[in-house]
Amino acid sequence: MPNSENINVTPQNIIYRVRVAVPVFLYDCFDYKVSAEQYAQADVGMRVAVSFGRQKLVAIITEKLAIDTPIDPRFQLKSVTEFLDDRAILNDKVLSLLTWAAHYYQFPIGEVMQTALPILLRQGKPYNLLARIWKVLDLNAEDKVKRSEKQQEAYKILKLHPQGTQENILNLSGIETATLKALEKKEIIICDLEPQNFKPEPVSLAQMPLTANEDQKKAIQTILKAQKKYQAFLLDGLTGSGKTEVYLQVMQEILKQGKQVLVLVPEIGLTPQTVSRFQSRFHCNIALLHSGLNDTKRLQAWQHSETGKASIILGTRSAIFTPMPHLGLIILDEEHDLSFKQQDGFRYHARDVALYRAHLENCPIILGSATPSIDSYFLAQQGKLTRLELNQRAGTAIMPKMHVIDLKISKKTAGLSEQLISEIGKRLEKKEQVLIFLNRRGYAPVLICESCGWQANCPHCDAHFTLHLKPYSHLHCHHCGTINRLPDACPACNQNTLKPIGMGTAKVEEALNELFxxxxxxxxxxxxxxRVGSWQKIYDQIQKSEPTILLGTQMLAKGHHFPYVTLVAILDIDAGLLSVDFRATERTAQLIVQVAGRSGRGEKKGDVYLQTLRPDHPLLNILLDKNYRAFAKQTLADRKIAEMPPYRYAVLLRCESKSQDENQTFLTEMTQQLRLNSEENLIDIWGPIPAPMERKAGRYQAHVVLLSHDRAKMHFYIRQWWQYVLQQKPSQMKLTIDVDPQELS
Known part of the structure; x- marks a missing residue:
């Protein structure tokens, strides 16, 4: 290699170039050559097509380099293949957010940038797409739709919005495109393509606000004092205390100013009822962003957000990266929910990203929950969140009464105690609804041979197969996805003595159908x-005041309003009390309180029955004798003594290969390097140790947990060390880094 002093840098070497983030697993950005005309056209935040190796990829411009910067003539730059946009589609604040997230979560910037783009834009498709808008043509067509309930419902909703409604919003409300086309054929409604030149819509009220109680008034007034500046609020409200009404009244003031509001919910299942609340309250454009939309509709919703046409943006986790030119408020509902943490690939936490985005946008943010995370309580203690309490249920509803059933002494039928069966029957006879919670789908979690003790275990994981009977009888591993047929006899002893042990939702459903x-x-x-829309149909059925038994998993626990449910039964939470994960008791407490909160939200008082083998467990005693806040206070005290998060900051390194010995050897060498190249006693290194599920999908898993009181210093050393680890990694080994991990599995 020639000496650097001999490199001939002359004006002829000067070229125009742009630096781009390429969607590959590399931590650098790359320079590409452009012409003078292209340089003038280029803008940070635009998409370009580039040749990278043998691939043609869609990249984002992150920097325009000064034209007088010389380049080493030994290196030949490739040229940008094509400019895909005529303007920046990611604004400066979103680019800053993405850059921060890539840096904080130790993930390649090019991969992180892709998170902010809909799939069609990642594929290099044109930006401009027109959305389909449906409007009422005939305002007196009730007789024409009286034979079809679907058409009646669609017509009723469209009449509420004379300016028209986007097709994707109607679809998510349970109205199928086929129904809309049927109405169009009858010349009752018409479909228009909306104009591309968007202008902000004036936002008006479709419905007057409810009368706020004293707690709600105080919360609304406190939040509104923070308009046009960054302040983070923790809205800590009992289940049914009217957190949504607080959101709506704060949103009303923000929307009046022509600002946009971003609302994040943990699950797709929560969007139909949330959309319904927003549509009932506001006349404005609402954009929906979640994985349940097809690619075209998602791009259309993203465009409405990016151009400012949408006043309210409602989405799940990744919507936090959506560009919004007039963002004035961020709301994170059910902030404690684990769904806000991405569990693979780019492992960001939408709650923490949302806090940083609110800081960048200089706007208020509300984190709302009946069971705030222990991390959020800690931030409130530090003064980084302003805690606002809602201590009474809205309207006339009162908190349900809790009852514990000791399964050690209770007679059971299919996992249901006699006492619980009796109570369910009483409620149904009174024309009330019952909710039964079991966080285990399938028919039975274990299939065992009564003759020899053989168990149906997944050959690829340290886990049992779950027995499913529908759509056909089969064994299914919920960890790796393996599906096997159900054996006719025991594979070990050939006896016909196979028996399902335990219970899943399908088995309990079968028992309930026989009992009631x-x-x-x-x-x-x-x-x-x-299927898309299936949850909406179930939700509509639940809203009818008819005696019904609701049976389900966590999907039923998250923020839903079931006004006719007066009895909630929690069948089995003991596994969460015995887990090795230090956060497991927090998750279990949240689940108990959230599920219990579905009871007694209407005019009739509610009851909660909790079945357990551990009625003397300290967690249950605190929850039953006091409340979740007392539990959170005790948990914080316990974690402080143990020096666990949030009192220390954590990073989890996951290692996966075909050999546990290989994992252990490699991680031992790598952690020794970290000890040698970081400050003494700065980072506490736990491991390497086998993961709680040591073998999954035929591969062995091991962990290293890194803990420190000084987050900034720890991240500084880990950033350098992680690059070294990736360079040393054997090709067949998979490594992932998880900053602020929420699970140790």
Missing amino acids: PKYPVVRVDRDSIS
Whole structure:
């Protein structure tokens, strides 16, 4: 290699170039050559097509380099292949947010940039797409739709919005495109393509606000004092205390100013009821952003957000990266929910990213929950969040009464105690609704041979197969996805003595149908909610004041309003009390309180029955004798003594290969390097140790947990060390880094 002093840098070497973030697993940005005309056209935040190796990729311009910067003539730059946009589609604040997130979560900037783009834009498709808008043409067409409930419902909703409604919003409200086309054929409604030159819509009220109680008034007034500046609020309200009404009244003032509001919810299942609340209250454009939309509709919603046409942006986790030119408020509902943490790839936490975005946008942010995370309580203690309490249920509703059933002494039928069966029957006879919670889908978690003790275990994981009977009888591993047929006899002893042990939602559904044949049983889990709109249909059924048994998993626990449910039964939470994960008791407490909160939200008082083998567990005693806030206070005290998060900052390194010995050897060498190259006693290194599920999908997993009181210094050393680790990694080994991990699995 020639000496650097001999490099001939002359004016002829000067070229125009741009620096771009390429969607590959590399931590650098790359320079590409452009012409003088292209340089003038280029803007930071635009998409360009570039050749990278043998691939043609869509990249984002992150920097325009000064034209008088010389370049080493030994290196030949490739040229940008094509400019895909005529303007920046990611604004400066979003680019700053993405850059910060890539840096903080130790993930390649090019991959992180892709998170902010809809799939069609990642693929290099044109930006401009027109959305379909449906409007009422005939305002007196009730007789024309009286034979179809679907058409009646669609017509009713469209009449509420004379300016028209986007097709994707109607779809998410349970109205199918086929129904809209049927109405169009009858010349009752018409479809228009909206104009591309968007102008902000004036936002007006479709419905007057409810009368706020004293707690709600105080919260609303406190938040509104922070308009046009950054301040983070923790809205800590009991279940049913009217957090949504606080959101709506704060939103009303922000929307009046022509600002946009971003509302994040943890699950797609929460969007229909939330959209309904927003549509009932405001006349404005609402953009929906979540994985349930097809690619075209997601791009249209993203465009409405990016151009400012949408006043309210409602989405799940990744919507936090959506460009919004007039962002005035961020709301994170159910802020404690684990769904806000991305569990693979780019492992960001939407709550923490949202706090940083509010800081960048200089706007207020509300984190709302009936069971705030322990991390958020800690931030409130530090003064980084302003805590606002809602201590009474809205309207005339009162908190439900808790009852504990000791399964050690109770007689059971299919996991249901006799006492619980009796109480369910009483409620149904009174024409009330019952909710039964079991966080285990399928028919039974274990299939065992009564003759020899053989168990149906997944051959690829340290886990049992779950028995499913629908759509056909099969064994399913919920960890790696392996599906096997159900054996006719025991593979070990060939006896016909296979027996399902334990219970899943499908088995409990079967038992409930036998016990209460006169009443409908509605099961809500991942197996029953598979088609777009299916959750909306179930939700509509629940809203009818008819005796019904609701049975489901966590999907039923998250913020839903079921006004006719007066009895909630929690069948099995003991696993959460015995987990090795230090956050497990926090998750279990949140789950108990959230599920219990579905009871007694209407005019009738509610009851909660909790079945357990551990009625003397300290967690249950605190929750039953006091409340969740007392539990959170005790948990913070326990974690302070143990020096666990949030009192120390954590980073989790996951290692996966075909050999546990290989994992252990590699991680031992790497952690030794970290000890040698960081300040003494700065980072506490735990491990390497096998993961709680040591073998998954045929590969072995090991962990290293890094803890420190000084987050900034720890991140500084880990950033350098992580690059070294990736360079040393064997090709067949998979490594992931998880900053602020929420699970140790």
